[in-house]
Amino acid sequence: MSSEGRQRTLFFLLSGEHPTLPHAELRAILEAEGFSYKLLEELCQLSRLKCDPACAPRVAARAAMTRACCLELFSCQAEREEILRHARDAPFWELLRPGQSFRVRVKRVRAYSRDINTVKLEGELGAVAYGAVEGLKVDLRHPQVEFLGVLTEGRFFFGLKLSEVDKHGFVERRPSKKPFFHPTGMMPKLARCMVNLARARPGELVLDPFCGTGSILVEAALIGCRVMGADISARMAFGCLLNMRFLGLEPEGILVADAFRPPARQADRIVTDPPYGRSASTAGLDVKQVFERFLALLPELLPKGHVACVSGPSRLSLSEMGAKAGLEPVEAHFFFVHGDLTRELAVLKVP
Numbered sequence: 001m002s003s004e005g006r007q008r009t010l011f012f013l014l015s016g017e018h019p020t021l022p023h024a025e026l027r028a029i030l031e032a033e034g035f036s037y038k039l040l041e042e043l044c045q046l047s048r049l050k051c052d053p054a055c056a057p058r059v060a061a062r063a064a065m066t067r068a069c070c071l072e073l074f075s076c077q078a079e080r081e082e083i084l085r086h087a088r089d090a091p092f093w094e095l096l097r098p099g100q101s102f103r104v105r106v107k108r109v110r111a112y113s114r115d116i117n118t119v120k121l122e123g124e125l126g127a128v129a130y131g132a133v134e135g136l137k138v139d140l141r142h143p144q145v146e147f148l149g150v151l152t153e154g155r156f157f158f159g160l161k162l163s164e165v166d167k168h169g170f171v172e173r174r175p176s177k178k179p180f181f182h183p184t185g186m187m188p189k190l191a192r193c194m195v196n197l198a199r200a201r202p203g204e205l206v207l208d209p210f211c212g213t214g215s216i217l218v219e220a221a222l223i224g225c226r227v228m229g230a231d232i233s234a235r236m237a238f239g240c241l242l243n244m245r246f247l248g249l250e251p252e253g254i255l256v257a258d259a260f261r262p263p264a265r266q267a268d269r270i271v272t273d274p275p276y277g278r279s280a281s282t283a284g285l286d287v288k289q290v291f292e293r294f295l296a297l298l299p300e301l302l303p304k305g306h307v308a309c310v311s312g313p314s315r316l317s318l319s320e321m322g323a324k325a326g327l328e329p330v331e332a333h334f335f336f337v338h339g340d341l342t343r344e345l346a347v348l349k350v351p
Helices: 019-034 056-061 080-089 118-132 168-170 188-197 215-223 235-244 287-301 318-324
Strands: 008-014 036-041 046-049 066-077 101-109 145-152 155-162 205-208 226-231 253-256 268-273 307-313 327-338 339-347
Touching: 008 056, 008 155, 019 036, 019 046, 019 056, 019 066, 019 188, 019 327, 046 205, 056 066, 066 080, 066 118, 080 118, 080 155, 101 118, 155 188, 168 188, 168 268, 188 215, 188 268, 188 307, 188 339, 215 226, 215 235, 215 268, 226 235, 235 253, 235 268, 268 287, 268 339, 287 307, 287 318, 287 327, 318 327, 318 339
Parallel strands: 101 145, 205 226, 205 268, 226 253, 268 307
Antiparallel strands: 008 046, 008 066, 036 046, 066 155, 145 155, 307 339, 327 339
């Protein structure tokens, strides 16, 4: 059966830390992993699409800004009676076997549908499922099967949870928990998101010519990519290697090198965060010059059709700068960092 033939309606509960990045990261992961999909709708912290359910474990293994993937049983307006009416028609008997344990959880996104008591609704939905299949057991701690309901934008989505993202690893890989720390170190969730936006695939070579403490390379290696990095500072290059080996990761190479003379003639993906902050070194160059010179190199470093994900201050307009360098802007995302810095994540393709 083709991938299209196996498609079912899925919904993904997303994190709320940014309005567009979680949606974009999810789409990028599906593309990188070779899953065809049809986007149905994007709501606040929820993306709904048709796709092969086999994508669920791959998304869970890669995503930084997705919380859970569910096989949709029904969706409706966020009204209690309407929800229970749809639940009574849901095919629980196809998903549960006598003797299995289960639980129901309902998640309210932000302040939507405040009139609905989520704890009470969990109990009512659980009672419907319990009555649909004989011999079920309710287990609120370690169930064999879990159902998830999501309230967002006046709608309710209910489904069988297929996978859940483990957030613990991202916490444990924060810059302050690694042996080599520098204040410019990127948070692991953002680094992973950038790798995913570049559509990096396991086995491909990911190059970071401004590797710093290695946050991006760590996240690329953890999803199965080969990685190579360079930094003009010997101290930073050594620290990057130290951090990677601390996590049991071995790069193809970490070199002390000028980013404008990169250590690899070609890479499959480039993911990087060039220096532009007050405490980061630009080796005497103006910040704009750093980005202009670097972006001009990308058509030589990447195969046609491949993309790079580059972070920089929004005032530089990286997408426009990339277009002037002969690259095709794919998407751009902006987020506030602090008082005088808004960051742009630009995804740029070699045409």
